[in-house]
Amino acid sequence: MSIPCRPPLTSGRCVTVWCCAWRSLRCSSRKRENATLAAMTPLKEECLRLPGLIDCHVHFREPGGEQKETMATGARSARAGGVLTVCDMPNTSPPTVTVTALEDKVRRAAQVKDCDIRFFFGATKREHLDELKRLWTDQKLHSLKARCAGLKVYMDHSTGNQGMEESLIPEAFKLCAELSIPLVAHCEDPEINRRATEELKQKDITAHSLMRPPESEERAVARVIELASQYGTHTHATHISSRDAMTLIRTAKANGVPITCDVTPHHLFLTIDDYAKLGTLAKMNPPLRSIRSAAHQSALWAAITDGTVDCIASDHAPHTLAEKQTADILKAPSGVPGVETMLPLLLTVAAGKWPGPKLQATNYKLQVEDIVRLCFTNPNRIFSLRAPSGDRVEVKMSEEWVIHGNALHSKCGWTPYEGWKVVGKITPL
Template identity: 40%
Template sequence: MSTLFRDARLADGRTCDVRVEAGTITDVGDANDDADRVVDADERLLLPGAIDAHVHFREPGHSQKETWRTGSRSAAAGGVTTVVDQPNTTPPTVTGDAFDEKLSLAADSHVDYGVNGGVTPDWDPDSLFDRPLFALGEVFLADSTGDMGIDADLFAEAVERAAEADVVVTVHAEDADLFDETARERDAGGVGRDADADVWSQYRSAEAEAAAVERAVEVGAATDASIHIAHTSTPEGVDAAVAGGATCEVTPHHLFLSREDATELGTYGRMNPPLRSEERRAALWQRLVDGDVDIVATDHAPHTVEEKENGLWDAPSGVPGVETMLPLLLERARRGDIAYERVRDVTATNVAELFDLPEKGRIAEGYDADLVLVDPEDEREIRGDDLHSKCGWTPFEGMTGVFPSLTLVGGEVVYDGEEIVGEPSGANVRR
């Protein structure tokens, strides 16, 4: 089926017609011919589908939190047409067999996808690099708080192997040696929303991030590897990445939330890295606007309400975000705080370039017809009950976002502004 978007406004301000055939953009300009389906864009904004390079869809092992079907539905409703899943599932994606298992589950996705491999002391690089790997993803450098943590020697070995395979290394950069252990003594001991959630930010210090970024880029430089810093939460972390020649991402929760929100969020605001001061949040936003930040990725990490209601030191870290990333950024663009072109670049164009997706991330002839149509004036309140993630809550409750009127993956409508359309048909971007 061919589709023609008439009078669509692109991020650069041009108004033009965009024609799609057989899943590919075939013409961008002034199309006078008919199509099987004509969408009157009426100068609404047409963007390339967002590529979220950092999600945790929880399968295998934790389907009570999220599944590929529910997570991808959430992505489509938020204008995300490609996702990249991280390796810390159960079992972790550190062997070829584990990779194949996750890939079989990903066939239940409504959007296109990639799968990252990871590193633990039990990893099998020979079988892992033999797969269509998206990246060596969320390698936990000096992070002692999870099963994926590795020491400096193994990190260096992994980076060297990744460089040989020409694979990007996505690093979770926090130096656990710099965590403030005295913060535990300051914890009020509350549970759920009664916890002193700001203690978590005090515990996982900003200094721990910058130090780990510096170490990661040093190892990368020694092996000529491509280092990408995940969920950079501080301006110091961004500056260290830029100075070291690495790329970096920031998350919506670090852009739109700060320690000033900790009391209201309680344990629902616990994530790694944690929320930072309002001053640091504002500086991080400015670096995004100025171009120092390469991409925005969500670190979509849903947990059930029951899990999040545990005490601060027992509740799991992470928040959902794949459905609200683009709407939050578009709302800020609507206000004039950031250019639409910049939103397009950090959510699509730059991501495709960074992770070698030559047919995605642009509205141009020959590119995949992954498209999002939005009315910038049609903003609405974000409510967890309205979102599609299985977890049913959001840290952005009550904020305003601009949501898609239409989301297409490969030229086919997957979200019509109200409902998910069709059965899962997402494809592996590394096939």
């Protein structure tokens, strides 16, 4: 099923677009003429104005990984991509698992002006949950709590080795339910990943996708749904990449389970076939999926169309080129940059084209109001961010341009979308 394209306006005026919490769209020209027609605007207008988008999943690497990215360079990259609010993950060094560590991050972020940086708390041990409880209940920490978007739980290890002990996971869900803390879950099953790794025969980069198979994500999502249902925890399953996991989430939502989810641009636009060109530059967790054995990518797009997907988030996770291109491909770190390229990729689909070395036609449909809903309205509501609306980003849809890593603003200086043509030149206002 796809959303039908809407007829374009014939004028070249700048059109403002925003979404309300109940998913209605309002568009109006600068002269407030023909509001009904403006409400039918597709992405064929000369100029669009959007709210500053929200990326609810980034890794700005500070402190401890400043050779990859800093808050300042990450924020500059975000702003250049039309993103003015981000939620930074806790797997830094030291990790954000204490009030003191969060205070340090908030202090650093206060010096950054290009975008508003919020933070997720992390936990691997019981004492970390005690710190989270103190953050949420101590009135002296009220202003600090306002900078925290929730708790991040890694069901299995990823970059930073932040996997939570299995016995502690139900306690995390229970605490978050009691204190109304959003819980974000990285959904991979450690036992399935361990067994798949032990049985692995391949040694090339495609082995990474086999070591963390779709079944791992599916089982972890099933566990998260069970706990969310049991405790009533507001749970957000992040970077969902596989068909069956998305089906579980769709069913859980229909049954009233308090679960939301996001998908990433790299899972929407890349597949396991891209390893041939990108090698370790396409290595991330969860990994890229096959489009032959199961229609994972098309399932993600279908879930955007039917409303199962609540947010699109970049999972911006930069590493240096030297780190990514290590001789041992299975030891290369997982993660790709993406905060600056997220909106251009989505705008291209909204313009009826598929980004790549050459622009092509696509059957996937996306509209400007979908982008605002997925990248502003919903994350703003889910994580209670109170990010400002209004005209904050201008997009010139008449411009096509080519993505080059050395022209982007991230410190890492590369992108998995090198040489891709996209639609829509972005200018923060």
